[in-house]
Amino acid sequence: MKGRVKDLSLAEQGRLKLEWAMKHMPVLMRLREEGRDKRPLAGLRIGAVLHVTKETGVLMMALKDSGAEEVVLAASNPLSTQDDVAAALVEYGIRVYAWRGQSSEEYYWCIRQVAESRPDIVLDDGGDLHAMLHSEYKKLAGEITGGTEETTTGVIRLKSLEREGLLLYPVVAVNNAYTKFLFDNRYGTGQSTFDGIMRATNILVAGKNVVVAGYGWVGKGIALRARGLGARRVIVTEVDPIRALEAVFDGFEVMPMSEAAGIGDIFVTATGNKAVIRREHFEKMKDGAILANAGHFNVEVWIPDLESLSVRKRVIRENVTEYTLRDGRKLYLLAEGRLVNLVAAEGHPSEVMDMSFANQYLAVKYLHENKGRLEKKVYNPPRELDEMVARLKLETMGIKIDELTPEQAEYLKSWSYGT
Structure with missing residues (x-):
């Protein structure tokens, strides 16, 4: 067969x-x-x-x-x-x-x-x-x-x-x-995520506020590419204090999703967890906010809450679903909440x-x-x-690097050398 x-x-x-x-x-x-x-x-x-x-x-x-x-x-x-x-x-x-x-x-x-x-x-x-x-x-x-x-x-x-x-x-x-993970997760996902977002929407990233949920290696790559594409503000949300501190020292804004929800134009999840963006966040978002997921499963943008808040749902472009909320605001979910880089583009x-x-x-x-x-x-x-x-x-790639001399190798193995 x-x-x-x-x-x-x-x-x-x-x-x-x-x-x-x-x-x-x-x-x-x-x-x-x-x-x-x-x-x-x-x-x-x-x-x-x-x-x-x-x-x-x-x-x-x-x-x-x-x-x-x-x-x-x-x-x-x-x-x-x-x-x-x-x-x-x-x-x-x-x-x-x-x-x-x-x-x-x-x-x-x-x-x-x-x-x-x-x-x-x-x-x-x-x-x-x-x-x-x-x-x-x-x-x-x-x-x-x-x-x-x-x-x-x-x-x-x-x-x-x-x-x-x-x-x-x-x-x-x-x-x-x-x-x-240093290359695939960071550079591969960072580039291919925005490839997917731009193929699906044809929007300009420059001048937008981008919110990245999660600052693991995938989140780092997405934040880096958002900044490189000219995003006006790149905001990171995190639950891990060490990763949050790293994001701050890398030059990004850090705040809870409850605050970022009202600021972002583009939201990208990269946490591996469920309901990272949910009802209380949807309720604060701007009209026209774009929601994308770069995590493995379609649970990070919590679709049941989005469905329950909406009075109308329609596919407005390939891989773009428009949700009209009760107050008339429209939110746009990409790739059905699945991996945007593979659904709307070709992956890494x-x-x-x-x-x-x-x-x-x-x-x-x-x-x-x-x-x-x-x-x-x-x-x-x-x-x-x-x-x-x-x-x-x-x-x-045609790149050569140095090799340790025998003396250097011995120095690194020994405990006896001092100042």
């Missing part, structure tokens, strides 16, 4: 997108070429629930070309699939269950197909596959060598399983690789996903090579693999 996608006739268009991504993902392409020669994943069955984009496609092809017996892919969001890429991957021999615009039932049906393929190693983005395996497929989960997780949200869910003693296989938290640039997916590839290889030797825990990626990705990325 080849899976289920929207339209196989879109494959040629998808191949062109994959070709474009390959040109901008030199680290992963180098690993893929090495994998073709050495076939380090020979015989493995791999199941993945990731955003089905051109960048993900390059990763899936690299895994297959490195010897994987079968690669099965489903989408990690009902609206993020690039249907032409999905078709091209099926043509390449990857079993894909993904199409844009899935219902909730269809979304989880697709993830079940991945679980039921009896994978040896699983890759996830957000934790829905891991959660399903630990609730509906415990016997199958007990046979899995290990898994990976791409997102902060997913790592939080897996850490919860580990704390409760319920984790059934070791997981490498790819999200925690420095070459992932290939250059930054090059590092993220190189980490995914190396994590799969690491789990396979260490089968039976890892505890059922959430692991950070090994530092040497992180450094390998960084060195390869610098090399492909």
